[in-house]
Amino acid sequence: MKEKRGQVEVTFHWIYILIAGAVILLFFAGIIVKQKVSFEDKLGEDIVQILDSILAGAGVSEKTKNFVDVGGLSDYTFEFRCEEGYMGFGIKGGAFEDLPISPVFAPKEIKTGKLILWSLPYKFPYKVIDLLMVSSSNTKYVVVGNEFDTFYVELQDMTEGFNFEFVNDLNEVDPGKNFHVRVIDLKGNLGGSGIPATLQELGDEQLSAISFSPGNVVTYFQKDGDDWEQGETVQIISIAEEKDAAKYAAIFAGDGERYMCNMMKVFKRMKYVTEVYAGKLGELKEHYSVFGVPNGAICQSILEEARQSVDIVFERLKGKVSACDDSEDYLSCSDSRMTEPASELRELNDQLESCVKLY
Amino acid sequence: MKKNRKAQIRMSETIAVLFIFFILVVFSLIFYYKYSEVSFKEEQAELMGLRAMDTTLKTLFLPELICSQGKAEPIDNCFDLMKLRHAAEEGVFNKYLSEYYFDLFPYTKITIEQLYPGEGESWVLYDKEKTKQLDDGLMVPDWKNKESTYFVVSLRDELNPDNEYSFGVLTVEVYG
Numbered sequence: 308m309k310e311k312r313g314q315v316e317v318t319f320h321w322i323y324i325l326i327a328g329a330v331i332l333l334f335f336a337g338i339i340v341k342q343k344v345s346f347e348d349k350l351g352e353d354i355v356q357i358l359d360s361i362l363a364g365a366g367v368s369e370k371t372k373n374f375v376d377v378g379g380l381s382d383y384t385f386e387f388r389c390e391e392g393y394m395g396f397g398i399k400g401g402a403f404e405d406l407p408i409s410p411v412f413a414p415k416e417i418k419t420g421k422l423i424l425w426s427l428p429y430k431f432p433y434k435v436i437d438l439l440m441v442s443s444s445n446t447k448y449v450v451v452g453n454e455f456d457t458f459y460v461e462l463q464d465m466t467e468g469f470n471f472e473f474v475n476d477l478n479e480v481d482p483g484k485n486f487h488v489r490v491i492d493l494k495g496n497l498g499g500s501g502i503p504a505t506l507q508e509l510g511d512e513q514l515s516a517i518s519f520s521p522g523n524v525v526t527y528f529q530k531d532g533d534d535w536e537q538g539e540t541v542q543i544i545s546i547a548e549e550k551d552a553a554k555y556a557a558i559f560a561g562d563g564e565r566y567m568c569n570m571m572k573v574f575k576r577m578k579y580v581t582e583v584y585a586g587k588l589g590e591l592k593e594h595y596s597v598f599g600v601p602n603g604a605i606c607q608s609i610l611e612e613a614r615q616s617v618d619i620v621f622e623r624l625k626g627k628v629s630a631c632d633d634s635e636d637y638l639s640c641s642d643s644r645m646t647e648p649a650s651e652l653r654e655l656n657d658q659l660e661s662c663v664k665l666y
Numbered sequence: 667m668k669k670n671r672k673a674q675i676r677m678s679e680t681i682a683v684l685f686i687f688f689i690l691v692v693f694s695l696i697f698y699y700k701y702s703e704v705s706f707k708e709e710q711a712e713l714m715g716l717r718a719m720d721t722t723l724k725t726l727f728l729p730e731l732i733c734s735q736g737k738a739e740p741i742d743n744c745f746d747l748m749k750l751r752h753a754a755e756e757g758v759f760n761k762y763l764s765e766y767y768f769d770l771f772p773y774t775k776i777t778i779e780q781l782y783p784g785e786g787e788s789w790v791l792y793d794k795e796k797t798k799q800l801d802d803g804l805m806v807p808d809w810k811n812k813e814s815t816y817f818v819v820s821l822r823d824e825l826n827p828d829n830e831y832s833f834g835v836l837t838v839e840v841y842g
Contacts (some may be wrong), residue, residue, distance in 0.1 A: 356713075363720050367727035434729045434740065453756045576729075579762055583730045585750025594825050657738065663824040666734045 419443035452493030457565030539563025
């Protein structure tokens with residue numbers, strides 16, 4: 308009887324130890340799991356924040372290319388989006404950072420150990436904002452065009468450091484082990500052709516193209532099996548004669564929708580910058596209207612009388628910029644009514660040689 | 667009697683072990699909580715410093731203020747006084763705060779002060795303090811920390827050819 312009681316006591320003792328051990332183990336396992344989840348979330352947020360800082364810095368360093376080693380992040384796929392209520396970038400399926408006002412032109416997705424950031428000022432005719440182009444060492448750009456074409460030559464100079472290849476025939480292209488390949492057709496005849504055999508092995512999401520047509524128009528294409536699927540056709544709104552930031556932005560933008568969405572951010576900023584320049588113009592006119600100011604008469608005549616008065620040109624530009632911003636529609640901005648007053652203002656500014664210039 | 671006493675001792679032993687175990691667990695939790703609190707505060711301070719630097723950088727390159735030179739590159743760390751005066755007097759940045767500039771400078775105060783030569787004139791370009799509304803409708807500040815950064819800039823006044831350039835200081839205060 309006594310022996311049986313002892314046996315029960317020992318068994319009970321062990322069961323008690325097992326339950327207590329299991330409870331303690333579960334408690335710590337719970338803490339570890341919770342910590343792991345919160346650590347992963349935090350890591351995602353930290354990565355996005357670091358990238359945001361890099362983009363903010365690169366966005367204001369005019370005309371500079373930044374090569375950022377992000378080897379530690381090469382396992383993550385970053386996505387860049389720009390659509391209603393979802394403008395920004397983030398880790399695919401993870402943390403996301405809003406970029407409601409910064410125009411960032413990037414491929415739809417990037418998975419790389421080296422980011423390439425390039426900032427170019429957009430002038431209309433004064434500087435409005437810096438456009439930030441984002442690319443990577445494994446995003447390849449294949450340019451097909453005439454080697455005597457001005458833009459072709461400029462591209463060769465400007466894109467040093469990027470993964471660019473200039474070819475005469477698309478069949479010469481080796482896609483290599485790149486994450487994405489973008490064909491840039493400067494001849495404007497991509498639409499009628501199929502996808503070259505050398506590029507057919509790439510997945511649909513891995514190959515895209517843009518084709519420039521006369522009149523500063525660009526059409527986006529995406530690989531769809533053996534053919535090109537045509538996307539948006541977009542008018543490039545710019546008065547730049549060279550190093551056209553809006554044109555370069557079209558090359559780096561993921562697709563037409565993203566391009567237009569980012570350019571709308573530019574027009575929004577243009578409205579406020581234009582308002583500041585209107586204030587400067589007012590002060591300039593007041594200054595030159597005072598008797599005895601050096602070159603006052605000449606400068607006043609340019610400001611007041613030359614061609615149509617600067618005021619009218621300026622008001623027209625302001626009106627167009629505001630209308631374009633209010634419409635939230637890129638197509639309503641893409642006509643000569645936007646570019647004409649800006650070009651006129653540039654000419655007037657050039658005439659102010661012996662005077663204080665507007666910009 | 668002897669057996670009973672032995673059982674009582676064993677019982678007390680178990681209770682003491684459990685008590686010490688739970689004391690250790692509670693200490694660990696308190697320690698972890700305090701550590702998390704401190705590291706969170708450090709991280710917040712670091713983030714505020716980063717935000718202040720970012721904001722200063724963005725302000726220095728604002729197209730609304732920079733000294734442009736036609737087709738040439740703008741002058742670094744220089745503000746055009748004509749544009750600056752208009753932006754400050756008309757309150758351009760605060761006028762379009764909700765539409766645009768709050769996304770550029772959240773909860774920040776940006777001031778530019780002319781130091782030499784000049785009359786120490788000062789312009790508040792942007793001011794958005796973090797506030798909260800009390801039950802009685804009164805608005806009160808809702809920030810605990812403020813990070814300030816200072817940057818020496820040149821100020822260009824093209825309408826004053828004798829003293830075209832002056833020195834100034836850009837102050838960026840970030841509320842957290």
